[in-house]
Amino acid sequence: QKEVEQNSGPLSVPEGAIASLNCTYSDRVSQSFFWYRQYSGKSPELIMSIYSNGDKEDGRFTAQLNKASQYVSLLIRDSQPSDSATYLCAVKSSSNTGKLIFGQGTTLQVKP
Amino acid sequence: ETGVTQTPRHLVMGMTNKKSLKCEQHLGHNAMYWYKQSAKKPLELMFVYNFKEQTENNSVPSRFSPECPNSSHLFLHLHTLQPEDSALYLCATSPGVDTEAFFGQGTRLTVV
Numbered sequence: 001q002k003e004v005e006q007n008s009g010p011l012s013v014p015e016g017a018i019a020s021l022n023c024t025y026s027d028r029v030s031q032s033f034f035w036y037r038q039y040s041g042k043s044p045e046l047i048m049s050i051y052s053n054g055d056k057e058d059g060r061f062t063a064q065l066n067k068a069s070q071y072v073s074l075l076i077r078d079s080q081p082s083d084s085a086t087y088l089c090a091v092k093s094s095s096n097t098g099k100l101i102f103g104q105g106t107t108l109q110v111k112p
Numbered sequence: 113e114t115g116v117t118q119t120p121r122h123l124v125m126g127m128t129n130k131k132s133l134k135c136e137q138h139l140g141h142n143a144m145y146w147y148k149q150s151a152k153k154p155l156e157l158m159f160v161y162n163f164k165e166q167t168e169n170n171s172v173p174s175r176f177s178p179e180c181p182n183s184s185h186l187f188l189h190l191h192t193l194q195p196e197d198s199a200l201y202l203c204a205t206s207p208g209v210d211t212e213a214f215f216g217q218g219t220r221l222t223v224v
Contacts, residue, residue: 004154032210043202043215044155088155090213097167098143098209102155 003027004091006103014111019076021106023089026070032092033065035074037085038105044088048074079110115139116216118203124222127193133219135186135203144186145204145213146178155202161186162209193223 005024013019021035032051036044050056050063050072062075072091076083086105093099117136125131135144146158160168161180175197177189186203200220204213 032212034212043200043218046212046214049212092210096209098145098160098162098206099157099168099170100145100204100206100213101157102147104154 002103003101004089004103006087006089006106008104008106010107010109012109012111013079015079015081017079017110019079019083019108019110021074021076021087021089021108023072023074023103024070025072025089025091025101027091027094028067028070029094030091031094033063033072034090034092034100035061035063035072036088036090036102037083038088039085076108079108081110081112084108084110116203116205116214118201118216118219120219121217122220122222124224125190125193126224127195129193130189130191132190133188133201133203133221135188135216137184137186137203137205139205139207139214140183141205141207141214142183143206143209143213144180145206146186146188147202147204147215149200149202149218151199158188160209167209190221193221195223198222 035048038044048063060077064073088105089103148156159178179187200218202218203216206213
């Protein structure tokens with residue numbers, strides 16, 4: 001079992017729709033979870049961090065965490081063509097050594 | 113400008129060469145990371161340093177040798193690399209081992 005799993009996509013949504021990106025993780029004791037956006041040829045850019053169960057909203061982005069189900073999601077409301085990118089889910093290991101494990105990423109395409 | 117600067121941005125080296133990648137941070141963070149990103153593969157954690165001490169070595173071959181001389185600089189020394197080592201090498205930093213990481217622009221390495 002992979003430590004962090006994401007559907008590689010591509011996920012295609014029309015402009016203005018809600019894009020829903022999902023991630024599962026295997027380390028039951030993990031406490032820190034992150035979403036990064038990576039444009040082609042660029043480095044990953046942090047867009048959300050979440051540490052507690054429930055929802056966390058920041059502008060058009062909402063991160064959702066369910067530790068019991070070992071599940072993290074990212075919702076993007078009013079999707080724009082500029083949101084087209086690869087979205088990476090990352091989980092800090094419970095080992096407290098700083099180990100940050102990434103999923104393979106989900107490619108999002110927002111069609112005008 | 114992310115506060116994490118990597119040099120060089122591009123590097124072409126022969127299999128018998130020795131070269132070094134440099135990462136410099138101006139964020140005052142305590143943890144620093146090296147990641148490898150190959151085409152169509154997830155980001156692979158290579159090394160983690162926390163307060164200049166190595167806390168993670170993710171089974172990286174010895175032809176990659178990290179060095180963290182101070183809290184602002186991280187190096188990756190390369191020697192006798194293989195063509196399959198061609199990838200984007202990313203440096204990241206975080207305030208602590210359990211918090212979000214911020215990436216530099218990366219070094220695109222090609223081994224010929």
